[in-house]
Amino acid sequence: MSSPPEGMIVRVFGDLVLVGVDDDSLREFGKRGKYVKIVTKTGEELIGIVSNINLTDELYRQSGGRLELIRGYEELTLVRNEVIVSILGTLTSDGVDRRILSTPTPGDRVYPLDDEKLSEIFSNGDIEIGVLNTQRGVRVTLDLNELATKHLAILAMTGSGKSNALGIIILNLLEKFTYPRILLIDTHSEYIPLKFIDGYEDRVRIYAPRGRLRDALIDIGIDVEDLEIPYWLLNIDEWYSLIGLDARATKQRRIFRAALRSVKENELPGSRLNDPIYFEIGHLLNMLERMRDSDEVLMKLEDALDNEDYDFIFTPSNALQLKDDPKKMFFLITKPVLSNGLNIISLGGLSSEVQNVVTSMLLRWLFRISIEAKLKRMPIPMMIAVEEAHVYAPEYFTPAKYILEKIAKEGRKFGIGLIVVSQRPRELSQTLLAQCGTLIALRTVNPSDQAHIQRSMEDVTQMVLSSLPSLGKGEAVISGPAIPIPGIVKIHHFDEQAERICNRKVSLGGKDVDFKTLWMESLNEEALDEILRDIYTVSRESRESFEEEKRGTLDKFFGE
Numbered sequence: 001m002s003s004p005p006e007g008m009i010v011r012v013f014g015d016l017v018l019v020g021v022d023d024d025s026l027r028e029f030g031k032r033g034k035y036v037k038i039v040t041k042t043g044e045e046l047i048g049i050v051s052n053i054n055l056t057d058e059l060y061r062q063s064g065g066r067l068e069l070i071r072g073y074e075e076l077t078l079v080r081n082e083v084i085v086s087i088l089g090t091l092t093s094d095g096v097d098r099r100i101l102s103t104p105t106p107g108d109r110v111y112p113l114d115d116e117k118l119s120e121i122f123s124n125g126d127i128e129i130g131v132l133n134t135q136r137g138v139r140v141t142l143d144l145n146e147l148a149t150k151h152l153a154i155l156a157m158t159g160s161g162k163s164n165a166l167g168i169i170i171l172n173l174l175e176k177f178t179y180p181r182i183l184l185i186d187t188h189s190e191y192i193p194l195k196f197i198d199g200y201e202d203r204v205r206i207y208a209p210r211g212r213l214r215d216a217l218i219d220i221g222i223d224v225e226d227l228e229i230p231y232w233l234l235n236i237d238e239w240y241s242l243i244g245l246d247a248r249a250t251k252q253r254r255i256f257r258a259a260l261r262s263v264k265e266n267e268l269p270g271s272r273l274n275d276p277i278y279f280e281i282g283h284l285l286n287m288l289e290r291m292r293d294s295d296e297v298l299m300k301l302e303d304a305l306d307n308e309d310y311d312f313i314f315t316p317s318n319a320l321q322l323k324d325d326p327k328k329m330f331f332l333i334t335k336p337v338l339s340n341g342l343n344i345i346s347l348g349g350l351s352s353e354v355q356n357v358v359t360s361m362l363l364r365w366l367f368r369i370s371i372e373a374k375l376k377r378m379p380i381p382m383m384i385a386v387e388e389a390h391v392y393a394p395e396y397f398t399p400a401k402y403i404l405e406k407i408a409k410e411g412r413k414f415g416i417g418l419i420v421v422s423q424r425p426r427e428l429s430q431t432l433l434a435q436c437g438t439l440i441a442l443r444t445v446n447p448s449d450q451a452h453i454q455r456s457m458e459d460v461t462q463m464v465l466s467s468l469p470s471l472g473k474g475e476a477v478i479s480g481p482a483i484p485i486p487g488i489v490k491i492h493h494f495d496e497q498a499e500r501i502c503n504r505k506v507s508l509g510g511k512d513v514d515f516k517t518l519w520m521e522s523l524n525e526e527a528l529d530e531i532l533r534d535i536y537t538v539s540r541e542s543r544e545s546f547e548e549e550k551r552g553t554l555d556k557f558f559g560e
Helices: 023-029 058-062 115-122 144-150 162-176 192-196 212-219 236-243 250-267 281-289 295-306 308-314 317-321 326-338 352-375 399-414 430-434 447-456 462-470 494-502 525-558
Strands: 007-013 016-021 035-039 045-057 079-092 095-097 109-112 127-132 139-142 152-155 181-186 204-208 224-226 341-346 382-386 416-422 438-441 475-479 487-491
Touching: 016 023, 016 045, 023 079, 023 109, 035 079, 095 115, 115 139, 127 162, 139 144, 144 399, 144 416, 144 438, 152 162, 162 181, 162 192, 162 341, 162 382, 162 416, 162 487, 162 494, 181 326, 181 352, 192 204, 192 341, 204 212, 212 224, 212 341, 236 250, 236 295, 236 352, 236 399, 250 281, 250 295, 281 295, 295 308, 308 352, 317 326, 326 341, 326 352, 341 352, 352 382, 352 399, 352 416, 399 416, 399 430, 430 447
Parallel strands: 152 416, 152 438, 181 341, 181 382, 204 224, 204 341, 382 416
Antiparallel strands: 007 016, 007 109, 016 079, 035 045, 035 109, 045 079, 079 095, 127 139, 127 487, 438 475, 475 487
């Protein structure tokens, strides 16, 4: 019977140790991400992870690098096998302590950890995210309370599986908890298929603004609720974003600010600029027309009013019917952020400026509700997931960035957990990223992205960063308080998990177009004609309807 694999520490440098192993043991130790146990001379057992491998031909080294002196002596090749191990903590009777309670020294013995011990460490959480990459029999779970109160960042390059990772987390939350409250900002409308999972239909709600996407979803039988963002609830920064007044347009901003303040004060004397006071949009147009040097601002506002993508903001029919009953109107507007289950805010097809306005206003009200609930000792725990987070919280200012950073810094006190998902970490607010305690990092090769991750997150070690370029699709390094120790994980596939629940295939959207297949097929001319006809018909009808409504509004306030 062969002896179990064993290594020996030959060098210690900080939290890294160099472990020498023979050729037979190298098969077991020579895998990045492999967990090992170090038995110290004081009797403590440390846990470490193999982060790199160093193999050296000693004959080549001693020859001074002269290959001609060692050719023909392959049978005499002497290889020095060493693996570099990052120490993660101390093994205990019930798992692992992240403190290193004993100092390893040269001569300490090192052994691979078996599935049973690793299962004790990784399999006691609430959310099953996947299995260990090196030992597929070990389930990896995340602790919900640590995930929600410390926040989570899911980062990866395009096509590496970040949407799949978020989908798996959401599936777990819906399956395990009776009344979760999850708000998903779905930038590209990728998560609509969650509505198709049997048994989840009533627990998944989709909110979309009036327009082509919403109509298309309704046509295929998906129940979609109206998303409305009434213009009179916008704050000044959201107005600036909506009509395209960036920070350099100081004069135009000043003019618009004065006009908006005047209109609100006319409606309710003593009101402040950002108070949610209803006013007719025609009054704002009229006020701007009477102001000096306001032509450019007026043109920007008129352009926004002419854009059918903004109808759910400027002509929110449901909210307008309730404008005289603020209580009912607020219930209508806050329904997407308060309902049990998963509430998907589907924003596919909208410009980033409009997406920013929607996200900013919804999260402002959610945060305000959470504060009031906590003050009344009735906390309402909520989880917010934001896809393409760099759109809402880049390094420069946007309305959504302000509230996202505020939630990241203060949300845990009021029961708000945050998940930010991005394929461009280098463009994401460093302040926001720094507040995310747990990291799920899939394949990332851009050095700027890696450096940004390291600067922003305390728990990111060099071992984590060095692993990112070599990860395969669906593989991730997970670290932070939601997982007992950092690990390289093979994340479950969403399609397979969804099929397990409802016995049929359900896939997330956002997958790449298969050029190789489609370019072998002729274009369907009938389908193309129908697409173009629908676009023309909808555009004309929308334009005529909007122009009629706009003429009525202007006639009312500028005289019939």
